[in-house]
Amino acid sequence: MNAYLHTLTSILVIACVILLVVMLRKRGVLHQENGILFSQLVIQVTLPALIFDALSRSTFEWQYILLFLYMFISEMILLVIAWIFGKILQLERSQMGSFLLASAFGSSALLGYPLIMELFPGNVTALTEGTFVSEFGVGLPLFTVGVMVAIHYGQEQQTKRALFSSAFLFFKSPIFIAIVTGLLWSFSPLGTTGIFLTPLFEALHIIAKANTFLVALTVGVLLSFSSLHSIMWLALVTIVIKLIISPLLVYLPASMMSLEPWQLQVLLLEAAMPSAMLSVVLAKRYGCDAKLAAKLVFITLTGSLFTVSFMIGL
Secondary structure, eight states: OOHHHHHHHHHHHHHHHHHHHHHHHHTTSSOTTHHHHHHHHIIIIIHHHHHHHHHHHOOOOGGGHHHHHHHHHHHHHHHHHHHHHHHHTTOOHHHHHHHHHHHHOBOIIIIIHHHHHHHSTTOHHHHHHHHHIIIIIIIHHIIIIIHHHHHHHTSSSOOHHHHHHHHHHHHTSHHHHHHHHHHHHHHSSOOSOSTTHHHHHHHHHHHHHHHHHHHHHHHHHHOOOTTGGGGHHHHHHHHIIIIIIHHHHHHHHHTTSOOOHHHHHHHHHHHTSOBOTHHHHHHHHHTSOHHHHHHHHHHHHHHHHHHHHHHHTO
16 A cells, blocks of 8 residues: 555545544434533543653654754744734634644644554654654644643633633643653653553553544534635635645755655654644633634645645655
């Protein structure tokens, strides 16, 4: 199976799961109100388990810091670009939060891992680098800056004191605790195997594997195809920012550095992924426009069927 076909298959599988949930909602099996429960389970249980499981098993390499900086800086630039367009389009606060999340952060772990494994079979270094770029270059900014964006725009206009209070909510959240403990564990000599550790990490891994399905459930129960014409320009801007500008922001400076060709391609592919489905969960949890986020995520997921194949060819 070639790289494009593998990517196409991965994207179509996720899209089909989301559409199945939409159908179940229309048949009355699921309801939009269930989105609150699903998003809470993700934020409080499966996502912290996924973060801790991934970070605690990771091996930190100092040379990956440059790759992290490429991704982090590009995401911050994307946030600024999206914010400017959001002001031009005169978005409401809740809409702005969802738009920023969908424009800046991608589904690198969900789609990036399988694609890297297909492109570089047997290349452990490539997969390790992809894992680092995904968890640190994409995951950490989403779980820190992204959460703060969702908290800020999900609430009414705030004073500086209220803004700091909102930011403090993140630092006592299960997500932040999972990031800190996962990083500390990765540097410790404890490992992940042993008479008590092996079953513990196996249980964590099982919980973490449920994250993708719960996120898809959240997107599906909130996704509606009505009034798509009303967000046509917003959707187009999101596609351009996330699927075109994002990979180019990484590719242009990285291509001038002394990176191996496969390193450049890993960076490019991670940056070219569609909007993170977790942005819908964050939008729902913290009061942004979750229905808008679901639409933007599904639109970029569909659009990536065409743009990712072009990025693979660079």
